[in-house]
Amino acid sequence: MTQLSCAFCAEPAVYLDRATGGHLCAGHLSARVEETFCATLDAPDGLTGGERVAVAFSGGKDSSVLLHLLATLAAPTRDLALVAVTIDEGIAGYRDETVAWARTLAARLGVEHRVVGFEAGCGSDLDGLVLWREARACTICGVLRRRLLQQAARDLGADRLATGHCLDDEAESVVMNWLRGDLYRVAGARPTGGESMVPRTKPLARLSEKEVVSYAILHDLAPELPECPYAHTALRSGVRGLVHRAELHSPGTMARVVSGQAGLEARLRGLLPPAGFTTCPDCGEPVLGGSCRACALLRSAVANH
Numbered sequence: 255m256t257q258l259s260c261a262f263c264a265e266p267a268v269y270l271d272r273a274t275g276g277h278l279c280a281g282h283l284s285a286r287v288e289e290t291f292c293a294t295l296d297a298p299d300g301l302t303g304g305e306r307v308a309v310a311f312s313g314g315k316d317s318s319v320l321l322h323l324l325a326t327l328a329a330p331t332r333d334l335a336l337v338a339v340t341i342d343e344g345i346a347g348y349r350d351e352t353v354a355w356a357r358t359l360a361a362r363l364g365v366e367h368r369v370v371g372f373e374a375g376c377g378s379d380l381d382g383l384v385l386w387r388e389a390r391a392c393t394i395c396g397v398l399r400r401r402l403l404q405q406a407a408r409d410l411g412a413d414r415l416a417t418g419h420c421l422d423d424e425a426e427s428v429v430m431n432w433l434r435g436d437l438y439r440v441a442g443a444r445p446t447g448g449e450s451m452v453p454r455t456k457p458l459a460r461l462s463e464k465e466v467v468s469y470a471i472l473h474d475l476a477p478e479l480p481e482c483p484y485a486h487t488a489l490r491s492g493v494r495g496l497v498h499r500a501e502l503h504s505p506g507t508m509a510r511v512v513s514g515q516a517g518l519e520a521r522l523r524g525l526l527p528p529a530g531f532t533t534c535p536d537c538g539e540p541v542l543g544g545s546c547r548a549c550a551l552l553r554s555a556v557a558n559h
């Protein structure tokens with residue numbers, strides 16, 4: 255079989271860019287990922303330099319690439335102080351191995367690392383919280399994990415919270431907002447208040463999952479790890495299939511969805527009165543819409559036992 259070459263040099267190709275039809279070698283794929291990452295950091299909601307950055311670090315491929323790029327490329331040139339935060343949901347047969355990998359990688363990169371357990375933050379591990387309602391595991395996990403990440407970032411004195419959302423996640427969020435009929439998000443209405451929240455930044459948001467995973471494999475950031483036993487319950491899995499089929503059929507769809515949404519927001523911003531954050535009387539965290547989903551989920555978990 256003929257070995258295909260990179261579109262830019264004579265090295266063997268390891269990656270097909272379906273949008274252009276061009277092949278890339280390991281070196282040119284890595285360069286493209288690193289350049290896109292740096293360009294995203296330079297965007298208005300990127301990192302200006304000198305910040306203390308909490309990195310949401312699950313130990314999965316996306317967050318491993320995020321931590322690697324922040325530690326090796328961004329921190330030395332932008333004077334960033336990084337602290338990786340791993341939320342241990344306490345999922346039997348899954349989390350122990352990924353937390354162990356997270357500790358290994360953080361140590362290898364010389365990054366300060368904190369592990370925050372569900373047990374301490376929510377009174378029980380996820381397995382206990384989802385008893386009798388496993389079908390909602392990802393919803394419950396997502397709401398509580400976001401709260402724990404925010405609390406940890408604030409407690410650690412972080413200026414920004416970096417997450418590993420990639421282009422696929424961003425395109426899926428746009429589609430989900432439309433499917434939910436969430437006019438505020440579709441119109442880009444920015445909530446007022448919420449000053450106690452650590453602002454988020456998404457340095458991988460312009461990179462596809464395929465680029466991120468390929469980079470992870472090339473840079474020894476993708477060990478064999480078990481899959482979460484609740485992954486099939488994710489609300490996103492249906493939307494993910496839809497977006498991926500559209501991307502396969504018409505390469506570049508995900509980027510067009512995200513840039514189309516940005517254009518729409520720029521034109522519609524200010525048309526809807528912004529919702530305001532209030533403070534949850536139970537946990538003291540900022541909440542939108544008058545009710546705290548995290549506290550409501552924890553109350554219903556207690557009632558279920």
Ligand code: SF4
Pocket residue numbers: 343391392393395396482483484485488
């Ligand atoms: Fe949590 Fe669902 Fe992710 Fe598992 S797959 S860690 S339950 S969000």
